[in-house]
Amino acid sequence: MKQEDKKGLNRRDFLKRLGAGASVLGVGLVGCDSKNNVVTGNQTALPDIPVDKMEYRTNPKTGEKVSLLGYGCMRWPTVGGGGGSGRDQADEIDQEMGNRLIDTAISHGVNYFDTSPAYCKGRSERATGIALKRHPRESFYVATKLSNFSPSTWSRKASLDMYHNSFKELQVDYIDYLLLHGIGMGDDGMEALRGRYIDNGVLDYLLKEREAGRIRNLGFSYHGDIAVFDYLLSKHDEYKWDFVQIQLNYLDWKHAKEINPRNTNAEYLYGELAKRGIPAIIMEPLLGGRLSNLHDHVVARLKQAEPDRSVASWAFRFAGTHPDVLTVLSGMTYMEHLEDNLRTYAPFKPLTDDEMQFLYDTADLMMQYPTIPCNDCKYCMPCPYGLDIPAILLHYNKCVNEGNIPSGRDGDEYRRARRAFLVGYDRSVPRLRQASHCIGCNQCGPHCPQSIDIPAELHRIDAFVEQLKQNV
Template structure:
């Protein structure tokens, strides 16, 4: 990252953990090279982006290396409820803070999901701060902690930039009661069976042409909007069925839908959230067929 004089290397070591880290960075001399470059002044700040296990995280912190920063996934859901084999941000931040290592935050909106909550949760947040966006709660959470160096927001539109400026200029840190309020919100959010996809697109391209992120994002959107009926006896079954199927065809071209998945599993190893992607695609495809055939 030349504009801020940071060099970030990714630590995503999968199942093999410390051995993979040694293969990638120690045994081939890469880490020694980076440390030498920092000593020579060509790298001003050296740190790493973490996607892995507690074992690897703790190991890197135990090395006799001065880290200038570490990038972690941190938001008010992952603080105590990290999904799959991710690590709770409360632990990650705490270990970095103890060592005085500045923190760069990725996924403050959990892949956008914390800006697109279901109507019940939106109403819950709006009741407290009617003038503020849903996303601003997540950004305030990320910016509240004193050792945070930078929050990566992933802005797309001018409105996002404007909302971020309103949130951070100046930042109003969360108080303890608001932190507890967001913890309760996270617990309510987890009652909805969404797939922990952050739409990062690391799983792409699919060799068989599927638009994996679009499929998972559509499913999550329908869950949050109450358009995933469990039975034909549900009160809003007809409306929800129509919304799911029409939205699916509009969001994902037919030749890129879940029905095309062969189960090759080239995607799963690249997923930072450790989603069993073929399993989820087959489940969604089976559900779509049930909706089409009206066999729920």
């Protein structure tokens, strides 16, 4: 790829600006101890990350070399110090830190950046465009989506206005990878597909945009309704999908349907794409972070096998080992996340058959510690009654993973777990935003990409909390 541009930085000056020699990295989060860190591994024992060892996969249509690690731009850091997520973000994006993350990623070979008009409360495309504009256009591939979820945006005009605005926000005159966003999400997958893209002629318009070169690759991201997935693949000869984005990780490979009957095992999704020669782009390799925040027993198992690797690296290696995967997306809010993923993919070491079986066995073990499949995307927010839905579900998951789900009704262990759950609940979720205030209106449910029955889970957690309060 071209290394300099009048409006960009040449590679040598760029590395100097970051203070890089053989490696840019070494700056993690202030106050984070990288030694024996569960998330990032024992980085103090590892060598510097090289700038020329990134794994690439070839796009069969264009011959483009795409980095196996793709940057998901759904959770940019915010000026308040946290990470924005989905469509619910109070703080402004920290543009300077976002620039720094993208600079570091590009300097280490990452060239695929995935965003959406729906991410970071509508701010992600603009922040991503500002950061990428500082680099030569030929040095990166940008992916965005037509995220016309609400029926108010289903009209041809509203949909195309959203599409054209992406060019403005990203400051580009062509989009490398465009996705129909969230296909199959909700209870009315086929109806939504027709309303959002087919009946209004929007898909036909996008196909013509691809012919004209303003879209280089056209695909869709799939969530939930398998009938919609199968239908769109049956139309492959007509639409000629260039790629499809699916959720794939070692837990969802065989257990997605057990976790939620409306989901589809990743083994099937990937297999159907591979049969047709359609490259897969992977989302949720960590299952919303849950595969880096595991039950203590599972963490011990993974760390015993690879003491110096992070727990998360197992999931990223699993996704990348499949040969028809074009890139694996990771929403990297902090530099330590980026550092760890670069260590996994630059260079990349595929899993052996024995290691794959080890992860299949690990997934079976994890099913003994069931958590709610919330990935903290916040698509369910805001709740009209003020509940902090993701915080409620994530607190429950955290307690499962830490062994703080009280069982029995007596004993020191019960009292310890009971206190940990209740005190942690009040600290994590303000009283007025807890599950007890859910009236079951289900305005959240249709927006959940994981098809969680959110009201049912909230009522279950509330009943559990009330039981704990009574068993003093």
